[in-house]
Amino acid sequence: MDLYFWIFAVMAVAAGLFTISSWEPLSSALGLLTVFIALSALYLHLHAPLVAIFQVTIYAGAILVLIVFVLMLLVSPGERMRAIQENASYRVMGGILGLSMLGLLAAGTKGVSDLICARSLPQGFGHPSGFGDMMFREYLLHFEVVSVLLLVALIGAIYLAKKNI
Amino acid sequence: MVTLTHYIVLSTILFGLGAIGFAVRRNAIILFMSIELMLNAVNLSLVAFSRYRAELNGQVMVLFIYAVAAAEVAVGLALLISLFRHVREVDVTRINILKG
Numbered sequence: 653m654d655l656y657f658w659i660f661a662v663m664a665v666a667a668g669l670f671t672i673s674s675w676e677p678l679s680s681a682l683g684l685l686t687v688f689i690a691l692s693a694l695y696l697h698l699h700a701p702l703v704a705i706f707q708v709t710i711y712a713g714a715i716l717v718l719i720v721f722v723l724m725l726l727v728s729p730g731e732r733m734r735a736i737q738e739n740a741s742y743r744v745m746g747g748i749l750g751l752s753m754l755g756l757l758a759a760g761t762k763g764v765s766d767l768i769c770a771r772s773l774p775q776g777f778g779h780p781s782g783f784g785d786m787m788f789r790e791y792l793l794h795f796e797v798v799s800v801l802l803l804v805a806l807i808g809a810i811y812l813a814k815k816n817i
Numbered sequence: 818m819v820t821l822t823h824y825i826v827l828s829t830i831l832f833g834l835g836a837i838g839f840a841v842r843r844n845a846i847i848l849f850m851s852i853e854l855m856l857n858a859v860n861l862s863l864v865a866f867s868r869y870r871a872e873l874n875g876q877v878m879v880l881f882i883y884a885v886a887a888a889e890v891a892v893g894l895a896l897l898i899s900l901f902r903h904v905r906e907v908d909v910t911r912i913n914i915l916k917g
Contacts (some may be wrong), residue, residue: 680846
């Protein structure tokens, strides 16, 4: 299963390069999405299915959508959109993204065997039950602090984005 | 055989890409994306170490990083919108309204 790692590692690095080198911010966002998906597949590889799901839902689903939303608000592509869509690199990137999604889906349904092993994994490693047990016992204080942080960020973002400031 | 080293090297490369992007690019939104890239590289190394040591702590830590990243993006983009209303610009080299 070495190939699995190499495919997604190369995909992540290539998409990362594309993200920082692309001229158009929207193509950059597409590259970043590819990085997220490739990393999510690698998390499946590392016996972290829950983290892989969070990666797709939070990063690709929420944060990136927020970034693209603001992108459209500030630097609306308008007519340039057509030029972007006819750009070959954009299509290649879309193809790579689709392939990585397919790979992720296949790996998720089949289950990926472990590779790096210093010690044997306990039964059900990375499953939600053990995860939640640790989070709400050992890290309960951290969890509460993070909830306060999110509340502060929420209020701050609403205040900062107001019209007259 | 893929070892921990492979994952750490991949994480380092991604972090480096993010850092280079942050240093070189001038579009503020691409700067945000570079920061996200760096955060993701750190997440990858945390999950790899978690797998290596067969402990869940690293994965729980990743969840907290997600929360911090979400807060950072929300506040950062709100700042960006607020700034854009004033200067009509997303090129960070041209934003110099704090200059005395």
